[in-house]
Amino acid sequence: MTRTPRLPLATLRAFEAAARLGGFSAAAEELHVTAAAVSHRIKALETELGTRLFDRRARGVSLTEAGHRYRERIAAAFAMIEQATTELGRPSLDGPLTVSAPHAFMQRYLLPRLDGLLHRHPGLELRLVGDNRPADLREGEVDVAIRFGSGHYPGLQVDYLSGDAITVLGPPSPAPDRTSSDTWREARFIEDSSAIATEPWSHWAPWWHEAGLHDPTGLHRLAVSDSGLALSACQQGLGLCLARFSVALDTLKRGQLIPLRPWRATEFSYYLATLPGMANMPRVDAFREWLRREMASLGRELEERRARRPA
Known part of the structure; x- marks a missing residue:
């Protein structure tokens, strides 16, 4: 069974910084170490992997083909670590979120697409309210409301979603x-x-x-x-x-x-309304960003349909 190397995080960080910044000196400045230390760590990494990651020339260094491939995967891994660290200090996405929307929109558009949101955020506990009357956010009936109207809702945080x-x-x-x-x-x-x-x-x-x-x-x-x-x-x-x-x-x-x-x-459009104090809550933010992506797709499909002649 081939042994997978257990590489020090500092060594991987040195490689990622040098690959991203294009040189050992720039990486050393970012990491607050010497250029010699960065060079030593990358040399040790290449020895451990048995693969040359950088071409070293008089005017500097450049990534080899293997180095480019490795950098893409390493950069993605560090991005995940940074995201996890950031989210650790935030309130959890897990928990209840009550969403109101007009009956037909809820049944015909929202429900068939919710699987993607719930798959991405399995701890999100959605409560869906289909109601053609505007839900009263101030009374705590719902956390967010999808409204089809003018977008003029005084006292609420309003985000445009899509025309129709x-x-x-x-x-x-x-x-x-x-x-x-x-x-x-x-x-x-x-x-x-x-x-x-x-x-x-x-x-x-x-x-x-x-x-x-x-x-x-x-x-x-x-x-x-x-x-x-x-x-x-x-x-x-x-x-x-x-x-x-x-x-x-x-x-x-x-x-x-x-x-x-x-x-x-239509004269009106779809908007997402929330109380200003809830607009940046993680659950609301996750729902908003998902819905924006879904409805951006709706807008593109609408333009394609409008370009066709009716039957």
């Missing part, structure tokens, strides 16, 4: 003729009664007008209490629905529904 877009969705087949008002008059329209009154494209009136349905009298309608139910009813073939991209994304990817009109940017 909305369109008409329907089943892939048979799909209503995009240009025929007669065909659209025969359709059933699923209405979300929780849609924000100040966001016009969340309601059917402008879409009907655009499709040439100037008199909505006699149209077939189905009312539901939130956008998640509207999307589910549409998937069941009960009619056409209006849906935001964030809520419908996974359904679109599976090809269960298709857009029947171009995507229109």
Whole structure:
């Protein structure tokens, strides 16, 4: 069985510093030792490993190919040590975190992606609250709230997450003729009664007008209490629905529904709201950074979709 060398940390630190800074003298200055001491440690390391890590020339030293490979792994190891040391002095990430978000966003977007967060932070104890009303952070109902709105929430720490877009969705087949008002008059329209009154494209009136349905009298309608139910009813073939991209994304990817009109940017966006005193807590910070990465991906996918023509 081959013996794995147990190398002194000071020797590895000397190599990492010399490789990063490009010379023994610079490494010696950073480590507060002499250049001769750095040279001696690296020579001992090369002897122990049986591999030359530096080419030594009159004008200085440079890493060999083996040295480059070794430096990448050693640098990563030291970065992990530094991170562990930093986190040791912080409050633990382990423990409860209560998150509020609109029902449909929670069910359709957040839940399918939470596995990545929980895998990365297994000690995080999430409590999820699906609620279309704005949670009261000041009363301690929740720790963080994902809100779809204007972003103007006085007294709270607010972080922008992502914009969104909305369109008409329907089943892939048979799909209503995009240009025929007669065909659209025969359709059933699923209405979300929780849609924000100040966001016009969340309601059917402008879409009907655009499709040439100037008199909505006699149209077939189905009312539901939130956008998640509207999307589910549409998937069941009960009619056409209006849906935001964030809520419908996974359904679109599976090809269960298709857009029947171009995507229109929503008036509002997604924000993460917290009390100022909690904004930098490790649990909140970890959740925020994870959510930012996820929703940056959402924004890229939205731009790709908006560049396509609807069915």
